[in-house]
Amino acid sequence: MTGSSRKGHTFLDEGSVHGRRFGKLKKDEFDGYNSDNHPRKNSPIKTTDAPHLDPQMASDNSPYDASLSPLSKSPWHVNEEASSSEEALVGSLVREEGHIYSLAATKDLLYTGSDSKNIRVWKNQKEFAGFKSNSGLVKAIVIAGEKILTGHQDGRIRVWRVSNKNEQTYRRAATLPTLRNYIKCSMKPSNYVEVRRHRNVLWIKHYDAISCLSLTEDLSLIYSASWDKTFKVWRASNYKCLESVTAHDDAVNALVVGFDGLVFTGSADGTVKIWRREMQGKGTKHFFSQTLLKQECAVTALTLNSDGTFLYAGSSDGLVNYWVRETNLEHCGILRGHKLAVLCLVAAGSLVFSGSADMAICVWKRSITNEHVCMSVLSGHTGPVKCLAAEKDLDVMLHERKWILYSGSLDKSVKVWKVKENAPPGQQTHQQAPRLSVSSGEFPRVSSLRKMGSRRY
Numbered sequence: 001m002t003g004s005s006r007k008g009h010t011f012l013d014e015g016s017v018h019g020r021r022f023g024k025l026k027k028d029e030f031d032g033y034n035s036d037n038h039p040r041k042n043s044p045i046k047t048t049d050a051p052h053l054d055p056q057m058a059s060d061n062s063p064y065d066a067s068l069s070p071l072s073k074s075p076w077h078v079n080e081e082a083s084s085s086e087e088a089l090v091g092s093l094v095r096e097e098g099h100i101y102s103l104a105a106t107k108d109l110l111y112t113g114s115d116s117k118n119i120r121v122w123k124n125q126k127e128f129a130g131f132k133s134n135s136g137l138v139k140a141i142v143i144a145g146e147k148i149l150t151g152h153q154d155g156r157i158r159v160w161r162v163s164n165k166n167e168q169t170y171r172r173a174a175t176l177p178t179l180r181n182y183i184k185c186s187m188k189p190s191n192y193v194e195v196r197r198h199r200n201v202l203w204i205k206h207y208d209a210i211s212c213l214s215l216t217e218d219l220s221l222i223y224s225a226s227w228d229k230t231f232k233v234w235r236a237s238n239y240k241c242l243e244s245v246t247a248h249d250d251a252v253n254a255l256v257v258g259f260d261g262l263v264f265t266g267s268a269d270g271t272v273k274i275w276r277r278e279m280q281g282k283g284t285k286h287f288f289s290q291t292l293l294k295q296e297c298a299v300t301a302l303t304l305n306s307d308g309t310f311l312y313a314g315s316s317d318g319l320v321n322y323w324v325r326e327t328n329l330e331h332c333g334i335l336r337g338h339k340l341a342v343l344c345l346v347a348a349g350s351l352v353f354s355g356s357a358d359m360a361i362c363v364w365k366r367s368i369t370n371e372h373v374c375m376s377v378l379s380g381h382t383g384p385v386k387c388l389a390a391e392k393d394l395d396v397m398l399h400e401r402k403w404i405l406y407s408g409s410l411d412k413s414v415k416v417w418k419v420k421e422n423a424p425p426g427q428q429t430h431q432q433a434p435r436l437s438v439s440s441g442e443f444p445r446v447s448s449l450r451k452m453g454s455r456r457y
Helices: 179-186 447-451
Strands: 047-049 088-094 100-106 109-114 118-123 126-132 138-144 147-152 157-162 170-176 192-196 199-202 210-215 221-226 230-235 241-246 252-257 262-267 271-280 283-294 299-304 310-315 319-324 330-336 342-348 351-356 360-366 372-379 385-392 402-409 413-420 427-430
Touching: 100 147, 100 385, 100 402, 100 413, 109 138, 118 138, 126 170, 138 210, 147 210, 179 199, 210 252, 221 252, 230 252, 241 283, 262 283, 262 299, 271 299, 283 310, 299 342, 310 342, 310 351, 319 342, 330 372, 342 402, 351 385, 351 402, 360 385, 372 413
Parallel strands: 047 330, 100 138, 252 299, 342 385, 372 427
Antiparallel strands: 088 413, 100 109, 109 118, 118 126, 138 147, 147 157, 157 170, 192 199, 210 221, 221 230, 230 241, 252 262, 262 271, 271 283, 299 310, 310 319, 319 330, 342 351, 351 360, 360 372, 385 402, 402 413
């Protein structure tokens, strides 16, 4: 399958068998659970199993009202055992305003996005600032130098900047597509594409929710992936949309920008694809390269390690596939650690973290022989783990490698963990809270898990 761009760009019918429009979430529902949970049989690829899991059950520039913060009702709770444990829950914040859908961390700041349309900023585990969008659940957050980019349910990207006068004040710098670009593009009938019968839209605009955002290493290009089956490329300097590629037969759930001009996409159609970027004049052109994975279960998450040598893909069946660059992206194995869909992945050093609808986080350690072992299972969330972010812990001894892991959940909480890279395997860390014992043959029947059948994440 090849992607088309600009001229002749036609969207497939959005009314696919798996593609329902994103509706308003009910109180106990979460976004995109898929009930298919069938492990692969007779797989020739080596697999790594984790230990048995035992999880717990306005306007864009409107002023930020700190009085509405849940901080006063639910402060950060410091774990007294944190200093004596190799891996420990450091803090937890329960948010009463909505499910946590996105996280981004940089230096000492943490950005969190939820279905309340608020983006909150935390510093040293305390509320520091915040800003609000007038529409659109916050599905993705990425940091591009001095700019913060957010992707929303309404199909738009918003760009924010910190005020020069006050570091706690954030202003909206742009909304993509920009009004100027939108008006200029709308003048030509050829710029409209058919997305369904009797409905045409401009090719520069996502007509469905944005699922993720990614950046090139030099921060010159912005990538946005969407449930409308496309990904789009934007120039960071002037926010102009350069290209739109119809990448999959169903929602694009994940996208990462890799090495050597390669872009990786994962979709609800069960495939992971590679696209090759070429610069043509002032624009870009992406060509389909190959399909890395083709399966029945939806691909839900992608991540690359920092040097781009390992690619990981999480699926709705609870498995994580991985490929190695040095062997020409050969499929090297499967990590089996979750009972339900993998919703998020993040790589940090030689560690890989996977968050799941089973409410647990698996910590995987990669060896020099490319083998993976599950070092521990972090449990404490009482809802699906929807997003992860990791930062290097600078408060450590010389030659020691420790990571600060942030996890956002549909239980409306953000948790902070400290994970030592060289900790011995086999630990299981959890918050002391009521838990439900789960046998190998059953799982707690939460109403939201049973209702949702979407492959979109």
